[in-house]
Amino acid sequence: MRALLLRDLRLAFRSGGGFGLGLAFFLILAVLVPLGVGAEGTILGRIAPGILWVGALLACLLSLDRIFALDHEDGSLDLLATSPLPMEGAVAVKALAHWLVTGLPLTLMAPGLGVLLNLAPAAYPWLVLSLLLGTPTLSMVGAFGAALTVGLRRGGLLLSLLVLPLYVPTLIFGAEVVRRGAEGMALATPLALLAAISLGAAALLPFAAAAALRVNLR
Amino acid sequence: MSIWEYANPKKFMATSAWALPWAVGLTVVCLVVGLVWGFFFTPDDYKQGSTVKIIYLHVPSAMMAINAWVMMLVASLIWIIRRHHVSALAAKAAAPVGLTFTLIALVTGALWGQPMWGTWWAWDPRLTSFLILTLFYFGYIALWSAIENPDTAADLTSILCLVGSVFALLSRYAVNFWNQGLHQGASLSLDKQENVSDVFWLPLLVCIAGFVLLFLTMVLMRTRIEIRSRRLQALLARERVA
Amino acid sequence: MMPDLGKYAVAVLGSYAATAVLIAALVGLTLWQAARVKRALAEVEARAGKSDG
Numbered sequence: 001m002r003a004l005l006l007r008d009l010r011l012a013f014r015s016g017g018g019f020g021l022g023l024a025f026f027l028i029l030a031v032l033v034p035l036g037v038g039a040e041g042t043i044l045g046r047i048a049p050g051i052l053w054v055g056a057l058l059a060c061l062l063s064l065d066r067i068f069a070l071d072h073e074d075g076s077l078d079l080l081a082t083s084p085l086p087m088e089g090a091v092a093v094k095a096l097a098h099w100l101v102t103g104l105p106l107t108l109m110a111p112g113l114g115v116l117l118n119l120a121p122a123a124y125p126w127l128v129l130s131l132l133l134g135t136p137t138l139s140m141v142g143a144f145g146a147a148l149t150v151g152l153r154r155g156g157l158l159l160s161l162l163v164l165p166l167y168v169p170t171l172i173f174g175a176e177v178v179r180r181g182a183e184g185m186a187l188a189t190p191l192a193l194l195a196a197i198s199l200g201a202a203a204l205l206p207f208a209a210a211a212a213l214r215v216n217l218r
Numbered sequence: 219m220s221i222w223e224y225a226n227p228k229k230f231m232a233t234s235a236w237a238l239p240w241a242v243g244l245t246v247v248c249l250v251v252g253l254v255w256g257f258f259f260t261p262d263d264y265k266q267g268s269t270v271k272i273i274y275l276h277v278p279s280a281m282m283a284i285n286a287w288v289m290m291l292v293a294s295l296i297w298i299i300r301r302h303h304v305s306a307l308a309a310k311a312a313a314p315v316g317l318t319f320t321l322i323a324l325v326t327g328a329l330w331g332q333p334m335w336g337t338w339w340a341w342d343p344r345l346t347s348f349l350i351l352t353l354f355y356f357g358y359i360a361l362w363s364a365i366e367n368p369d370t371a372a373d374l375t376s377i378l379c380l381v382g383s384v385f386a387l388l389s390r391y392a393v394n395f396w397n398q399g400l401h402q403g404a405s406l407s408l409d410k411q412e413n414v415s416d417v418f419w420l421p422l423l424v425c426i427a428g429f430v431l432l433f434l435t436m437v438l439m440r441t442r443i444e445i446r447s448r449r450l451q452a453l454l455a456r457e458r459v460a
Numbered sequence: 461m462m463p464d465l466g467k468y469a470v471a472v473l474g475s476y477a478a479t480a481v482l483i484a485a486l487v488g489l490t491l492w493q494a495a496r497v498k499r500a501l502a503e504v505e506a507r508a509g510k511s512d513g
Contacts, residue, residue, distance in 0.1 A: 144381060148361065148374050158357075158364050162378065165353040166385045169392040176396065190395070197388065208381050215373040257476070258463060268465040272475045279479070318486045325482070326475040333468050432483070439490050446497045453504045 001085060001093050008097035011070070022059040022102045023109055029055040030113040041118045048117035049127070049178035055113070056106045056131055057138060057167055061160055063102050064142040067094050068150040068213065077150070081217050087210035092202070095136075095143040095209075103135030119182070126181025133195045134174040140201040141166045147209035151216040169197055227445045230304045234438045241438060245431040252424030260417055272330045274422060278429035279322040280344075283351060286316025286433060290358070291383050294376035304441065306372035307448070309379065310362050311440030315433055317355040324348050343397045347390050354382050368448055 013019055033051050034044055071077040080090050110131055111124050119127065145163035149155035173190040180187040256274035263270035293309035296302050327345050332338055339345075361378055365371035465472050 148378060149364070151370070152364055155364070158360055161353070161360055162357045165350055165357060165389070166382070168350055169385065169388040172389075172392040172396045193392075193395075205381070208377055212374055212377050215370055215377075218370065253476075262466075267468050268463065269468045269471050271465075271472050275475055275479045314489075315486065318482050322479050322482050325478045329471045329475045329478070333471050436486065436490060439494060443490070443494050443497050446501050450497060450501045450504060453501075453508055457504070457507070 001089055004080075004085070004090060004093045005097055008094060009100060012066075012097065012101040019101055019105075022062050023105055025062055026055050026059040026106055026109060026113065029058070030116045033117065045118040045120055045182075048114060048119040049123065049182065050175045051117055052110050052113060052119070052127060053131075053134075053171055053175040053178065056103075056110065056135065057164075057171055059106055060102050060135065060138040060142060061163065063098065064146050064163065065149070065156050065159055067098050067143050067146040069146070069155075072150045072216075077213070078217060081214065087213060088206040091143055091147065091206045091209045091213065092140075095140045095202075095206070098143065099136050099139035103131075103139050107131040107135055119178075122184055123178050123182035126187065127178045130174040130177040130181075130191070130194060133191070133198055134170045137170045137194075137198045137201045138167060140198075140205045141170075144205045144209040144212070147212040147216070150213065170194065173197070226302065226304050227307075227449075231442060231445060234442055238435070238438055238442075241431060241435040245428060245435045248424055248428030248431055252421050252426075252428045256418075256421035256425060260421060263418075267333075269330055269333055270418065272326050273418065274425045276323060276326040276330060277422060278426045279319045279326065280348070281426060282429050282433050283316055283320040283323050283348065285430075286312050286319060287351070287354070287379075287383070287386070289437075290316065290379050294379040297372055298376050298380075303372075303448075304445070306376065307444035308437060308441045310372075310375070311444050312433075312437045313355055313359050313362070315436045315440065317352065317359065319429070319433070320348055320352050320355060324352065341397060343394045346393045346397065350389050350393070351386060354386055358382065368451070 030051070033047075037043065037047070068077060071080065081087060083090075107128060110127055114124060114127055142163055145159050145166070148162060149159045152158065173194040176190040177187050177194060180190070253274055257271055260271070262268045290309040290312050293305045293312070297306040297309065324345065327342075327348065328339050331340050331342065331345070358375055358378060361375050362371050365374060
């Protein structure tokens, strides 16, 4: 499993476009929003939690189809299916690789963008924590969506349509954590729920995704 | 190879053929009776005025929007466990019907809220949940359309329905949590407790029955279409090979 | 005959109209799809019948 992880990481960093794309998109979004909404500091500060979370979410979406599509095209997915490694494990590892390459960098980059969006000072640690806890869900749910659509030629848009509604609970709780953190309110509940969803997704979605992959590899 | 690929669809077609006229008839009767009764022969609510008449559309459609998804979930499970083809096709057939009911619930809900909230749309938890449900329906229907192989489509959409159901429940809770502080008490409270009065409750029951029957009728019709469509596909494939 | 809907006429009538349109669209689409698949199936079955017979 470690070998698979290292291989995926190496591929992601090597092929260039895969790695920086999500981060660049995140940055562009943080520039576009004030341009669209107006530069007034108070307004920006109020919507910053939501913008940052939606931005991270959309940026994650960009690289989702790469999780399985490349391997499917060159046949390595079939090899994985017949290898002694269980499909569920392979899916989990691939989701982890996606997170390490996309979710984690986004999380680390977010505070910088928070400055652009006039995020309240108290919110910064909560921004990082919520993204840290929530982006794994985005990768895991994304891997599930990617598994469903791996066989399709133009699956990207459909992938987004399938995955975005599944992102809603994570988005709501994640943004809520940051918002409450900004105002110093109690945020144990959304934080706990955010973490619970991540754990649940990591535990259960590999099975659903593996089932979908097996169907697509038939 | 027998004429119909599978024995079950044949039985379904036969049974639904005689059941359909009855279903249509009962649907029309219930809907007409319920809606006419509710619209013309009930008084206004002292709080909500004549907008209470929207209840005869909003409550049944909202109930069926959810029930349609539950039926799809059950049908998907039956497909996964027992590979009953009619079940998979019934789930596919039910989706557009459920989507229509969801849209009706959304529109009537928004219109009902307009006089109360002064805006054509409000992010009330219930309305928001139905908006998200619409997205789930769209995704499910889109996945069916995107996949050529019928069995693969049935498998993948079933898995989507299962996972989607879990997240739909999560979303419902999350949306309630999200909007807790804002519209307290102002959300459309459609609990039965509010409608203790038989004056509203009885025609509502008839309307609910009408919508349930409408759902059944449409699913019967659409499943027949799906079965015929699959047979058509199989025959065309055979022609191409021959 | 029409009850006095007062100031809520737009909301109430709008709801009934929208519902009617949506249901009509669903039923109409379904009937059209049914007719179409029936016709196509009959054609193909006739062709299959001729070549088998």
